[in-house]
Amino acid sequence: MAAAALANQVEVLAFDIFGTVADWHGSIVREMRERHPQVDGDAFARAWRAGYKPAMARVASGQLGWTLIDDLHRMILDDILPRFGLAHLGGEEREDLNKVWHRLDPWPDSVAGLERLKRRYILCTLSNGNIGLLTRMAKRAGLPWDCVLSAEVFRAYKPDPATYLGVAKVFDVEPGQVMLVAAHHEDLEGARRCGLRTAYIERPLEFGAAQPKDVSARPANDLHCTSLADLADQLGLG
Incomplete structure (x- = not known):
């Protein structure tokens, strides 16, 4: 047409x-540079995003009940933090970092x-x-x-x-x-x-x-x- x-x-x-x-990529890199400059923000952003489709697939298959993306993002974040030396982050820090997707x-x-x-x-x-x-x-x-x-x-x-x-x-x-x-x-x-x-x-x-x-x-x-x-x-x- x-x-x-x-x-x-x-x-x-x-x-x-x-x-x-x-x-999303540039925004996460920016926040990681400000918060955790020792972390490779480029790799961190891609690792976080890589968990996106598998997490949604768990919902679509019925393995997980209906779950908001905010909550899926948090699950993925908790999974990847140890890989980047950030396992020590507390609950409030994790929650605020998870809200980078709002920003x-x-x-x-x-x-x-x-x-x-x-x-x-x-x-x-x-x-x-x-x-x-x-x-x-x-x-x-x-x-x-x-x-x-x-x-x-x-x-x-x-x-x-x-x-x-x-x-x-x-x-x-x-x-x-x-x-x-x-x-x-x-x-x-x-x-x-x-x-x-x-x-x-x-x-x-x-x-x-x-x-x-x-x-x-x-x-x-x-x-x-x-x-x-x-x-x-x-x-x-x-």
Whole structure:
């Protein structure tokens, strides 16, 4: 579908957050540099994130009951701290460090890009992060959401169809009137299976400069964008 026709069909833009709108890796590295400069923040950030999918898989399989991402992040954190010489951290220190996910910095283009997109579209989050986390992150970073939606609302983690179809249901639109905006192909594939439109955002430094991502275009996506500003350009927003 041509970009102009797509721009007119879509009513809701739903955004993945970790890596797409917010720089989780750089934010964790920054906090580790401030709190524990003796630790390799780059390796620490990647180790923490590496536990993300396995932890969610335990919930999806029924091994764990429904669990908020805040609590999964804490479980992963407790597991990795000894590997980085931080087993001595007390409960309050661990809890505050775990809330780094509430304090993630947006990518440099995120706020301005979202403000442009908001002129025409309903903007919502569609993240596995819980509502409290996403709301506090938005408040701190100035992210101008119209609505905060989360896996918590649907009690299912992406790529469960309940998440993507849930957005359409919340706004009483057809799936094809919702576009998922994400930097992760698995997420976008899940959205397409449910009939959503998809826009890929290049975030080559999501895992840090030492581990650049392949951000090559894939023809299955409706749009391929270098940034949220580029997404606004392609959708015809000045």
